Amino acid sequence: MADQSDQQQTAAKTAGQEAPARTNWFDGSQWAHLIAADVLRYGPVSRTTLAGYHGLSQGTLSRIAKNLMIAGVVRETEADARTTNVPAYLSQAAPVDRTGRGRPQQNLEINRGAATFIGINVRAESVRAAAVNVACELGGGGIHTCSLEDTEPGTVVKAIATVIAKCRADVRKRRLDQPCLVGIGLGGHVEADGTCGYAPFLHWDQPVDLAGMVEKECGIPTRLFNNISSYMRYMQWFGEGCGLSDFAVITIGAGVGYGLVSGGRVVETPGSSYGLAGHILVDPDGPRCFLNKGHRGCSQCLTDESLALEYSTMTGSERTFEDYARDTRNPHKAQAQNLRSREGHRLGVLISTVANLAMVGRVFIGGESSWVLQGEKETISTGISDFRPSQTPKVPFTFLDEQSMLDRRWVLGAATEVIRQFVLGSADLSVD
Numbered sequence: 001m002a003d004q005s006d007q008q009q010t011a012a013k014t015a016g017q018e019a020p021a022r023t024n025w026f027d028g029s030q031w032a033h034l035i036a037a038d039v040l041r042y043g044p045v046s047r048t049t050l051a052g053y054h055g056l057s058q059g060t061l062s063r064i065a066k067n068l069m070i071a072g073v074v075r076e077t078e079a080d081a082r083t084t085n086v087p088a089y090l091s092q093a094a095p096v097d098r099t100g101r102g103r104p105q106q107n108l109e110i111n112r113g114a115a116t117f118i119g120i121n122v123r124a125e126s127v128r129a130a131a132v133n134v135a136c137e138l139g140g141g142g143i144h145t146c147s148l149e150d151t152e153p154g155t156v157v158k159a160i161a162t163v164i165a166k167c168r169a170d171v172r173k174r175r176l177d178q179p180c181l182v183g184i185g186l187g188g189h190v191e192a193d194g195t196c197g198y199a200p201f202l203h204w205d206q207p208v209d210l211a212g213m214v215e216k217e218c219g220i221p222t223r224l225f226n227n228i229s230s231y232m233r234y235m236q237w238f239g240e241g242c243g244l245s246d247f248a249v250i251t252i253g254a255g256v257g258y259g260l261v262s263g264g265r266v267v268e269t270p271g272s273s274y275g276l277a278g279h280i281l282v283d284p285d286g287p288r289c290f291l292n293k294g295h296r297g298c299s300q301c302l303t304d305e306s307l308a309l310e311y312s313t314m315t316g317s318e319r320t321f322e323d324y325a326r327d328t329r330n331p332h333k334a335q336a337q338n339l340r341s342r343e344g345h346r347l348g349v350l351i352s353t354v355a356n357l358a359m360v361g362r363v364f365i366g367g368e369s370s371w372v373l374q375g376e377k378e379t380i381s382t383g384i385s386d387f388r389p390s391q392t393p394k395v396p397f398t399f400l401d402e403q404s405m406l407d408r409r410w411v412l413g414a415a416t417e418v419i420r421q422f423v424l425g426s427a428d429l430s431v432d
């Protein structure tokens with residue numbers, strides 16, 4: 001451990017940056033890490049509730065809580081226990097415990113300012129980053145963007161170094177500890193050793209050790225993740241999926257993303273980072289798959305590039321996705337309205353397919369182009385019901401963000417992954 005820390009310090013000195021802090025919040029039992037994670041995700045929460053859920057005695061839980069308080073991980077709060085966005089077992093709990101000695105025992109909350117992290121999202125045209133605290137809150141700095149002239153690994157690393165420097169400046173301004181971990185999310189496959197094996201948007205088909213290159217350049221321990229898995233993790237730890245055991249997310253934008261939480265776990269399989277929902281039939285009369293796979297009306301027709309091509313064909317002149325998106329807001333542009341209705345129905349068909357096969361009760365819609373369809377809830381509902389037995393319960397679908405907030409979740413997702421590692425430490429990371 002000391003060796004590793006020394007290496008990090010040396011790397012930081014080499015890079016001329018401030019020394020990174022620890023990558024593991026505290027040393028403790030697996031229970032201590034799990035309790036800390038629960039306090040982070042669901043706090044304020046009572047000791048009684050945590051003990052009851054984990055099957056621990058009050059005495060054991062009190063000892064764990066005391067050690068976590070000494071380590072500066074959790075603290076007592078006068079606030080009542082949270083009752084929204086928490087699992088049923090927590091929401092049913094009494095807000096305040098009594099020790100039996102007449103003294104009310106306060107609820108526990110996480111020490112959210114104890115450390116900072118940087119989340120980064122790499123896209124084909126830019127990288128985006130933000131510094132967050134332990135609760136994945138942005139603070140004052142907001143999201144920094146650096147454009148990419150090309151997608152060569154060296155260019156991407158330089159852009160990442162630029163946004164990391166801006167995040168560090170944010171943290172310094174707020175007088176917080178310097179970031180201890182960087183999480184990077186990208187659309188592609190991340191191998192078990194943390195290297196990127198395939199990233200179609202970046203045209204990478206050879207292994208790239210992006211995290212290693214960034215760590216060497218910036219002197220902060222860095223980890224790489226698939227962007228959809230990270231998005232799901234954010235949804236589950238800090239977002240609308242917090243406390244839900246089963247839900248799916250569909251994202252639309254440059255590509256079509258799909259993620260699933262089942263039984264309280266993010267479903268990750270060897271194939272799940274290759275865009276499994278990218279070529280599912282959603283419209284037999286739709287355009288040919290623009291990726292030239294030969295099929296017609298696959299879910300690629302929900303992507304920006306395909307919509308731009310389709311709108312160009314409809315209008316007889318070259319149009320960009322931005323033209324289409326803008327025209328959908330103009331009541332005089334009937335072709336844009338028509339295309340948007342078709343797009344809404346297609347998304348409904350995709351939601352139906354997901355809900356029917358994965359048997360999830362709730363679907364969230366995200367991604368940078370999803371805002372265009374927010375006025376198409378009726379056609380989306382029709383698309384869902386057209387391919388679902390009429391006796392089955394309706395599938396609630398929820399748009400996650402307004403237009404101005406659309407890039408936030410990808411960045412926060414990458415940060416969530418490293419926060420999760422920081423809190424769970426060496427505890428079983430298969431625990432969601």
Ligand SMILES: [Zn+2]
Nearest residue numbers: 279289293298
């Ligand atoms: Zn296709």
